[in-house]
Amino acid sequence: xxxxxLLSFRNVCFSRQSxxxxxxxxxxxxxxxxxxxxxxxxxxxxxxxxxxxxxxxLSSSLKxxxxxxxxxxxxxxxxxxxxxxxxxxxLRLCHCGLADRHVNVLSDLxxxxxxxxxxxxxxGNRNITAASGQxxxxxxxxxxxxxxxxxxxxxxxxxxxxQTYHEFPFRHKMVPNxxxxxxxxxxxxxxxxxxx
Numbered sequence: 046x047x048x049x050x051l052l053s054f055r056n057v058c059f060s061r062q063s064x065x066x067x068x069x070x071x072x073x074x075x076x077x078x079x080x081x082x083x084x085x086x087x088x089x090x091x092x093x094x095x096x097x098x099x100x101x102x103l104s105s106s107l108k109x110x111x112x113x114x115x116x117x118x119x120x121x122x123x124x125x126x127x128x129x130x131x132x133x134x135x136l137r138l139c140h141c142g143l144a145d146r147h148v149n150v151l152s153d154l155x156x157x158x159x160x161x162x163x164x165x166x167x168x169g170n171r172n173i174t175a176a177s178g179q180x181x182x183x184x185x186x187x188x189x190x191x192x193x194x195x196x197x198x199x200x201x202x203x204x205x206x207x208q209t210y211h212e213f214p215f216r217h218k219m220v221p222n223x224x225x226x227x228x229x230x231x232x233x234x235x236x237x238x239x240x241x
Contacts, residue, residue: 047076053083059093066096073103081109089115094124101128109135117141122150130158137166144172145180152180164190168227171197178205185223186210192227203228203237 059065073079082101089097101107110133117125117138129136129151148167155161161184167173173196185191185206198206228237 046072048078049076050078051081051083052079054085054087056086057084057088059087059089061090061092063090063093064096066093066100070100070103073100076104077106079104079106081111082107083111083113084115085111085113087115089121091120091124094121098125098128108133111135111137111139112141113137113139115141117143117147119146119150122147126150126154130154131160133162135164135166136162137164137168138170139166140169142172143167143170145174145176148173148177149180152184156183161187163188166190166192166227167196168192168194169196171195173198175199175202175205178202179208182206182209187222189222190225191223192225193231194227194229196231198228198231200234200236203231203233204240207240 101110110128122143147170165184165188173193175198178198178201181193182205193202
């Protein structure tokens with residue numbers, strides 16, 4: 046089928062032996078309409094993340110990746126990272142067990158690639174702390190929609206996040222174009238509000 050626009054997986058186990066995404070290589074290459082892939086409550090073995098990344102890079106139309114309630118340890122993230130370089134409009138990594146070190150890896154990728162997704166959602170990753178504020182400041186300048194809800198970013202993280210926001214972003218030398226910022230349930234105080 047060459048006209049699928051959304052590929053959604055829920056409560057699926059992609060084990061080491063499944064080779065699911067490798068078997069679908071022709072689908073990724075031939076489908077010209079696939080715009081979004083979504084995972085929810087899935088288990089994906091590291092090797093499958095690797096083959097998924099290779100498969101996604103074959104797709105010329107994929108713009109949105111949504112991963113929810115699916116654990117991404119650091120090795121998993123590194124395995125799938127080639128799929129997150131350039132060209133994405135939206136990336137949601139919600140309740141995936143992300144921490145500051147994951148954010149560092151992603152930020153380094155996007156700064157090197159000079160192209161972060163315009164919509165970024167890291168909601169529900171409680172191990173993202175104030176330490177990620179400065180790292181994310183390099184990325185938020187090119188974002189239109191940015192969510193850190195239900196993280197532990199806190200006041201110090203927000204201060205660091207916007208410390209250099211007034212400077213030109215690294216992409217297109219345009220005025221920052223942030224339109225939506227979600228900081229729900231991040232335990233902010235007046236300190237963060239003053240910065241905002």
